[in-house]
Amino acid sequence: MELVDYELYPVPPRWLFLKLETSDGTVGWGEPVVEGRAHTVRAAVVELVEDYLLGEDPLPVADHWERLYRGGFYRGGPVLSSALAGIDQALWDIRGKHFGAAVHELLGGPVRDRVRVYQWVGGDRPEGVADAAREQVDAGFTALKMNATPELERIDSPATVQAAADRLRVVRDAVGPHVDVGVDFHGRATVAMAEQLVEALEPHDPFFVEEPVAPEHADALPRIAERTSTPIATGERCYHRTDFRPLLEAGAVDVVQPDLSHAGGITECKRIADLAATYDASLAPHCPLGPVALASCLQVDAVAPNALIQEQSLDIHYNGSADVLDYVADPSVFDYEDGFVQIPDGPGLGVAVDEDALAAASREPDWHNPVWRRADGSVAEW
Template sequence: MPRITDYDLYEVPPRWLFLRIETSDGRVGWGEPVVEGRAHSVRAAVEELMESSLLGEDPHPVADHWQVMYRGGFYRGGPILMSAIAGIDQALWDLRGKAFGAPVSELLGGPVREKMRVYQWVGGDRPADVGDAAAAKVEQGFSALKMNATPEFGRIEHPAAVEAAVDRIRTVRERVGPEVDIGVDFHGRVAKSMAKRLAERLDPYDPMFVEEPVLPEHNEALPDIAAHTSTPIATGERMYSRWDFKPLLEQGVVDVIQPDLSHAGGITEVKKIADMAEAYDVALAPHCPLGPIALAACLQVDGVCHNALIQEQSLGIHYNEGSDVLDYLADPAVFDYHEGFVDLPDGPGLGIEIDEAVVEARAGDVDWHNPVWRHDDGSVAEW
């Protein structure tokens, strides 16, 4: 019986944490356990879980390991613990797939699609020049885009700030035409007092969805916001378990959920969340502004979920300075985007091969933290 014999953690640019787990029979599994800007905290949680629950154990019973990591502690949930569990879970599934010589999607019942639609980010944190950027991405073959709606946004904003946000969406729509989808991310920057007004004003430009129109701690406001717009509502990147998603689905106003495979408990948990959502006729669009391991894990789940709508991916995103998704892959062609789609990885495990030499060379103390923004009066703004 194989045993888990060793593990290593690598902080790599631009802001990722990779986990490598090795077994007694020479297999290696990779995961991506990270909270962007809190890599050191997640590293400590991974080390604690590996040392207390996994070293010396058979890697194959992935579901049981998940339960031990989650239920083996009196205090549960939250971004740090669930992200640590997520990355370990990804690595265990990678090991299991390699043991059977099959991609994870085959172990989950087999894929329901051959390829997955993806979208490409345009603009930046403070969106600018979005028209030209959108046109360039469409020229590259992408049929769906996403952009931030606003920079900092006050609780009650003046009409010019609202009009500036509307003008950015209008500009993109006019440049790319009606056959390209545009996701608009409120990023939790818009208070509920303005979310209704802004969402309603965007309706004429037919967004694919408005994302995180309010912070998840204010999800009770979603029915009121939904009543002011015909645009689908998406949220979920800052929710970490099926129990977080349960009341959201019961509300009946969300159209797209966006759990993150590196934050919401990994493959094991997100597959369950996706199945719950399907019962409520809610689509799945996993959040993934992260690295190649997280993206591969997303695509394995997308492949087996009929309600998977579209996949975020971070190639060329404004966060990726110095390193990008393909840099860490032995075969970058596994993520060869074509006509707005990517084929499902069909290699064993997660379906990718990490270039360990590149990981070793670039690993170090990567001290990335999101900026702290402030309003004109000096108070902290939502980033």
């Protein structure tokens, strides 16, 4: 058996699907994308597949990962790691189908049969959060996540800090103490603002505060953590276990959030989960993406004892033109019940992609994140 062909499908809302095909007709699927940079990642996937994989036996996934990662002198970062991630997902999908086993069985077998999920509320500039929170809890979710703030000044007003606290307070009042509410800073705050915000939010019992500062300022996370007992979560813009190691060594992160479509795929994210467990940190993979990325996350969640909760993109504010179930042949694989989703147990990733739907929707990617500006016209973090 050898890899003989591939196809890439850019589809709305902002996703890129990779199909790898073998000489015996086995197909593997991956999601290699950087949201807003799909063209760039697609070019990297084409280079990697054509230079390293076509004509090769797809089964030695670990060796392929090493060749794709170390075969280029310049490595890592969001583009190359995301291209590698999607290829890795597709290779694991093929390997599982070849052996007639779910990926988690090939990784040692599951430690759980279902994973808790959370639902997004409130949008980019969070509003209407209390009503949205009640609606999602009524739908059965037991955990939510919301953005903390819209764009921020470098040192913002007391009113802005109070508004963030009030926003979480009304959600807490709406859903009560038995529903968990994560708060995502989205890297929008400076270190000084993050320190104020984590203190202001703490009385309303956030589940965790996510990405309090942009990743280039992650060295300040210990300083921020000293200001709160709330768990600190981060990692969606980390691309390799060595990006997480200094944060864990410093005791600066309680919940690691690698993205299975950005941080080297299943192979690398399993290593990140194991590294986090060494420091008694939890795993909560980042996944505002499509069904292949979600299925990949769940395969790692299945075998990671420290898996805490899983992000998923159903009805997320990015998905106006398409949603996570639109490209799967059997949407029931992601049925949510009592705030949990079952681990897919079919061969490979356990999700059947609807290729006809992909082909019908495929078009040049046109999603880019907004560029926000502060009151003085300078560019703000989105």
